[in-house]
Amino acid sequence: MDLYEKLLSGEEKLSLVGLGYVGMPIAVAFARKIKVVGFDLNEKKIELYKAGVDPTNEVGGEVIKNTTVEFTADPSKLKEAKFHIVAVPTPVNPDHTPDLTPVEGASRILGQNLQKGSVVVFESTVYPGVTEDICVPILEKESGLKCGVDFKIGYSPERINPGDKVHRLETITKIVSGMDEETLDTVAKVYELVVEAGVHRAESIKVAEAAKVIENSQRDINIAFMNELxxxxxxxxIDTKSVLEAAGTKWNFLKFQPGLVGGHCIGVDPYYLTYKAEELGYHSQIILSGRRINDDMGKYVAESLVKNLIKADIPVKGAKVAILGFTFKENCPDTRNTKVIDIYKELQEYGITPVVVDPAADADEAKRLYGITFNTMDDVKNMDAVVVAVAHKQFLSLDKKTISSFFNPAHHKKVFSDIKGIYDRKEYLTDDYIYWRL
Structure with a gap:
């Protein structure tokens, strides 16, 4: 009986290492079919899952309550599993070089608990070569086992889109790869248990790693073009959104929008690719220029707001500006690598006091990462300007009367930045408003 059949029969278990926005939904999906151990170092997060609470909002508390995933912060429980999926983040350092600390740490913990006959599949986004050149030696050193003899490896890049209820694990074609044909077949069959859209068998681990890293690089470049426009x-x-609506009537026009590019993928993955290219003696032209544009957009938004305050004869120094939305994307509690922080910091440079409101965000995370304490919607009054930075559903329903109530009534002009263009621009093209959007 092979590993796949043993997983199906319940004789062996699958482990998920890293239970964040990506790992937790994968663990829950597999638990509907086979036995799953869900491991994360964060004991507080594990306790929430055990209590039936979903801090990520990806599957919901009711699903967490009813799942059969064995949630644990005890690394030794990994010894009970033979098929391991590693789904830890791969961020970048302040100098934009890859920070492989999480994936290296996960490899160490897994290696210390690895059993003979195991298959280890990495899902973390990396540049081509990381799985075989960096992770495998750590697994071998910590376990005392030999890759290709005692255990096998594969790579299957995550394509889950946090906050997206349409494009989910089950509905997105899954790229799978393995170190040999036998491993590839096992990895493919295991993922086919939960991925209704099917799998694409990449010809090698490096091909699968490269495919993932270019997906987000392509998106990043297209958004950078929109931001430059x-x-x-x-x-x-000229109103950019109106231009894009007109151009979008052509059948082959790519419908991207300008915006802040944050999160753990689009704003990070291109640096993994350019880092490896630099190592090989090639300096990226297009990818890095796109990154520079996107990284500067928070500063650009803040500068545009300051210019509009000056136009409205409102003193810049000491101004109070409401920022509605702080997460890296709409309807998602994740604040890690949000670009709204760039707007916040730039406004502070001008002596402006930002008042941040985000009913969807993880407030504890924002406090820990950025030292920011969120205000409530009730605090948004007598403002000198308002910025709607994230298109949360809570903000979509705000009408003009409500938005107008946020401003200092003493001002003749209301400075309003609708970054994502979620409101009807024509409604705000009035004498008492200075309306601006990307």
Missing amino acids: SIIFNKMG
């Missing part, structure tokens, strides 16, 4: 059109006095 936004800067140009704003200088021309």
